[in-house]
Amino acid sequence: MTSQMASLRKLAYMTCGDWHTAEDAVANALVKLYPRWRKLERPDLYVKTMVYRAAVDETRRPWRRERSAGDAMPDVALRDPAGGTDERMRLRAALDAVPARQRAAVVLRHYLDLSLEDTARVLDCTVGTAKSQVSRGLAKLRESLGGEHVNLTGKPMEEWTNAVA
Numbered sequence: 508m509t510s511q512m513a514s515l516r517k518l519a520y521m522t523c524g525d526w527h528t529a530e531d532a533v534a535n536a537l538v539k540l541y542p543r544w545r546k547l548e549r550p551d552l553y554v555k556t557m558v559y560r561a562a563v564d565e566t567r568r569p570w571r572r573e574r575s576a577g578d579a580m581p582d583v584a585l586r587d588p589a590g591g592t593d594e595r596m597r598l599r600a601a602l603d604a605v606p607a608r609q610r611a612a613v614v615l616r617h618y619l620d621l622s623l624e625d626t627a628r629v630l631d632c633t634v635g636t637a638k639s640q641v642s643r644g645l646a647k648l649r650e651s652l653g654g655e656h657v658n659l660t661g662k663p664m665e666e667w668t669n670a671v672a
Contacts, residue, residue, distance in 0.1 A: 515554065515555070515558045518619060519562040521618065522614070524603060528562070531561075532562040535561045540553070540554050555629045556629045556631060559629060598652075601648055601651035602648065604651040605651065606644075609640050609647060611630065612640035612644050613644035623637055623638055623641075626641070
């Protein structure tokens with residue numbers, strides 16, 4: 508699990524959009540996974556399913572609905588001399604516009620590089636449904652970006668998640 512922790516945190520963060528909530532979701536999922544570990548055929552996929560569901564559940568908790576006054580303030584995007592931060596902020600905003608299930612499908616398929624079959628297992632759906640969720644998520648992402656080019660060369664997503672952490 509130690510080798511998968513970063514991947515699980517990223518999945519949870521991409522699902523719920525908050526690092527603290529993502530960490531809680533991963534911790535809750537691992538606590539529930541521990542007693543079942545020896546009975547599982549593919550614990551790596553099972554834990555991804557659990558983390559995805561826990562991240563969605565964390566955003567539904569009643570205390571998450573209570574927001575501080577600072578949350579109502581809009582984030583101001585400032586130009587970064589390096590340009591990398593602007594790309595990450597633009598991509599994060601575009602990802603936020605994608606519905607949670609489609610965002611999870613896109614993240615599992617293209618960010619975590621899972622196969623369609625594994626993505627379907629994590630999302631607990633058929634391969635066809637996973638395929639359509641990925642397709643719709645990518646279409647929504649493209650629409651949100653307005654056809655603008657996003658530089659994804661190198662390791663921008665990894666730098667992005669490390670910078671936020």
